[in-house]
Amino acid sequence: MSEPVTTVGGQTGEPARSEADNNRGGQTRILHLSDVHYGRPHVAAHVAAAERFAADGAFDAIVISGDVSQRARRREFEQAAKLLGRLRKIAPVLVVPGNHDSAWWFAPVGLGVPSLIHAGYRKWIDKNLEPTLNVPGATIVGLNSSPGIRLHTLTRRPRDLSVKGALTDAQLADAWKRFAAAPAGDLRVLVVHHNVVPGELSQRWGLTRHEHMLDAIAATGAEVVLSGHDHQETVVHVQREGGSFIASTAGTLSNRSRGARASSLATVTADATSVEVTPHMYDATDGVFRAVQGVTVARGRPRTA
């Protein structure tokens, strides 16, 4: 039986590219932000630096993997919506909800009014909790791993009740369908809020049924999985019997970084032959995100375009 998580092919992250270097040779570039947490944890300087990074990077798409708010409050969502508006002027944006964006108290274990759990998110952030974004060279599929406290999210730790994430087999089958409909050669990127691999410091998995999830995600055909939630950056190559993918957890842009680490974001760069995911850490001395070691993996299926 294969190891659940294996890191291979790590390489030193590249320095920042000039704009002229981008989008050459059929490259597709995706910026991955997460856990902005408008509300008390929000750090305006980190978000402003991320916006500068986005504007300078010639990205084809921007992904935000949830927890845009701290308590799913109207004012927090309104501020997050303004950020999304600014980012959408730079590149198409895909966002999925995090557990902090889900007002689970309206319907614990389904008792109550489940439609209210994501009413605020739907109103201010996106009506669609599981969007698909197609950009040249990539099909990006979002899934909602934050359904609130439901029977299939229950864990034995009471403090995890509203924290742990979950995906159903039906959701993953739907992701498979969406990837199957992607143009040949597209980079297939899955976005979920909860980290699909354990954090280095937390040693915690974001999702219930975590071993099954790795197999089920591999079976969707995803080549890259972008997540957040753990508040520490992680990038590993996951190899399972049914397939392999790069799992990247972006850190938070808020003041809730695990272990007092710097805020971080990540970049995905792909062409017909390889895909690279590189975390970038915030340097408070000059307000710039800088690349650290990432992971590069050869792509198995050549592009046709």
Ligand SMILES: [Fe+2]
């Ligand atoms: Fe978070």
Ligand SMILES: [Fe+2]
């Ligand atoms: Fe979270």
